Amino acid sequence: VQLVESGGGLVEPGGSLRLSCAASGFTFSRYDMKWYRQAPGKERELVASITSAGGRTIYADSIKGRFTISRDDAKNTVYLQMNSLKPEDTAVYYCKANLGPRFYWGQGTQVTVSS
Numbered sequence: 001v002q003l004v005e006s007g008g009g010l011v012e013p014g015g016s017l018r019l020s021c022a023a024s025g026f027t028f029s030r031y032d033m034k035w036y037r038q039a040p041g042k043e044r045e046l047v048a049s050i051t052s053a054g055g056r057t058i059y060a061d062s063i064k065g066r067f068t069i070s071r072d073d074a075k076n077t078v079y080l081q082m083n084s085l086k087p088e089d090t091a092v093y094y095c096k097a098n099l100g101p102r103f104y105w106g107q108g109t110q111v112t113v114s115s
Contacts, residue, residue, distance in 0.1 A: 001025040001104045003095050008109030011085055015113070019080040021095030021106055029053070029073040031099055035080045037091035037111075044094070048080060063089070085113045 007019040019035070032051045038044040048069035049058045057069050068081040078095055092108040 001097065001099070003097060003104055003106035005093065005095055005106045005109040008093060008111045010112045010114065012115050013086060013113055015085050016081070016083045017085065017111060019082065019093055019095075019109060019111070021078045021080075023076045023078070023095075023097060026097065026099055028076040031097055033069075033071060033078040034096045034098070035069060035078070036094045036096055037089075038094070038108075039088075039091040042091075047093070050078065082111070085111075087113045089113050 002024045004022045005019060007017060009017060011017055030052055032049060034049040035047040036044050037047050045060065047060050047063055048067060050069045050071055054071050059067065066082065066084045071078045090111060090113050092110050094108045095106045097104045
């Protein structure tokens, strides 16, 4: 199983970024996918999740209305569209796959929101 995040970077407050997580090594379409983030000195927190087939999405209160999680099963990729970014969104963003009793993390991508 491999998860590779991309799309992070430096953006000004109010800006947008789209993160991607390319998955391989398992049947992507069968599993829920999640995005987490971890800011310096803080615990890793769930940002958003999406069920298999994209039927249901869940968001943390802190990002509701600003972030959108989606998936493209043909590309084995999950996305996180982030709009109206704030300095407090600065963190390393990780995708996670729960495959039954096992779970896997990507290496993370840094998002920095600063003027």
